[in-house]
Amino acid sequence: MSTLDDMLVLDVDRAHLVEVARFVRDDPLTRCDLYSVNAGVDTGSELRSVTFVRGTVTKVFVMLRTACTELDPHVPSLSGVWEGANWCERETYDMFGIEFDGHPDLRRIFLEESFPGHPLRKSFLPPRSDARGG
Template sequence: MVPREHIQAVCSQLKNSPEARFDFLADLCGVDRGPEEEPRFEVNYHLFSTTTHHRVRLKVLLTEDDLHVPTVTNVWRTANWHERETFDFFGIIFDGHPDLRRILLPDDWQGHALRKDFPLRGYEPYSLK
């Protein structure tokens, strides 16, 4: 686990360190552990070294009342769409992101569809125009 305020520095060190060389952000995803869990949300960073073939997963825990975490787009440009998707589906805000907006759901979509408290059938009525 990495404290949110250190995630950029840890990722940068893992990418740029000659010993580690985690040069590939394989995935970045959000997790809603459920309303009864505290802290409720996670951001998972799956890193891979194309040189050493090692993998590592970093985890940042977030409480429901503070869903902010620094962006890592300054470390890996590929984090851009991963962070946008996580914002879209979970409402996690990546501070410093160059273009944090919905990526898959319509702009007028209410809520965040992968949260455990999101209604199974969505909010009615909704029509695609």
């Protein structure tokens, strides 16, 4: 745990992510009822799912960071904790390939299902096109 200005930063093992998320949502000191966004990060050595939530009454701002590997890109979905996680997790899946286990509709949101790979991963190589630019 650390703080970043007025933000509480929690590095959470994926095995405990849903439990910790429910705690920051339900605890009277945090009451993080507003799901802001999820972002993916590729550090080169691991993938991270980074979730930002806020307490609209308590004014508490929390960042939940969860790591996984490119070979095992799974973290639990938080869509059962905050409904707003649904589309944000789909975006992170589409761009980074992080699979949100338990998500009710995990499919690409920007790219076609047949698109090869996840374009914001450091290991991503764009599909080759022919010399005519097609």
